[in-house]
Amino acid sequence: MTDPITCPECEGRKGQRLGELFLACRFCGGLGWVGGRNEPAERGECPPPAGPPPVWEHRVWQEPAVAAALLCRYCLGSRQVTTMNEEARTMTMAACPECAA
Ligand SMILES: [Zn+2]
Ligand SMILES: [Zn+2]
Numbered sequence: 001m002t003d004p005i006t007c008p009e010c011e012g013r014k015g016q017r018l019g020e021l022f023l024a025c026r027f028c029g030g031l032g033w034v035g036g037r038n039e040p041a042e043r044g045e046c047p048p049p050a051g052p053p054p055v056w057e058h059r060v061w062q063e064p065a066v067a068a069a070l071l072c073r074y075c076l077g078s079r080q081v082t083t084m085n086e087e088a089r090t091m092t093m094a095a096c097p098e099c100a101a
Contacts, residue, residue: 003036004034004035004036005033005034005035006032006033007025007027007028007031007033007034008027008034009025009026009027009028010025010027010028010032012032012033013025013032014028014030014031014032015030071099072096072098072099073098074096074097074098074099075096075098075099078096079095079096079099080093080094080096081093081094081095081096081097082094
């Protein structure tokens with residue numbers, strides 16, 4: 001969420017006049033400004049995806065050749081995985097739960 005600013009595409013004119021036609025600016029949706037609740041990236045019929053699936057659930061692993069080519073789907077053979085330390089808000093390396101077992 002950002003503070004509303006004048007639309008950089010139409011410079012606040014809300015669109016472009018073409019003869020008899022007035023084309024509403026696609027970037028700001030014809031409002032003349034973007035930001036706040038009019039975030040261009042947040043608009044659209046489809047709700048944004050909740051985020052990419054975990055890498056080990058990626059559909060690439062349904063390919064037997066891919067799964068066989070890589071030693072471990074968690075660490076990709078490096079024996080270490082990157083984990084997020086929520087409290088410290090830092091990325092730390094940890095032993096791969098698959099390989100270290
Ligand atoms: Zn605009
Ligand atoms: Zn591993």
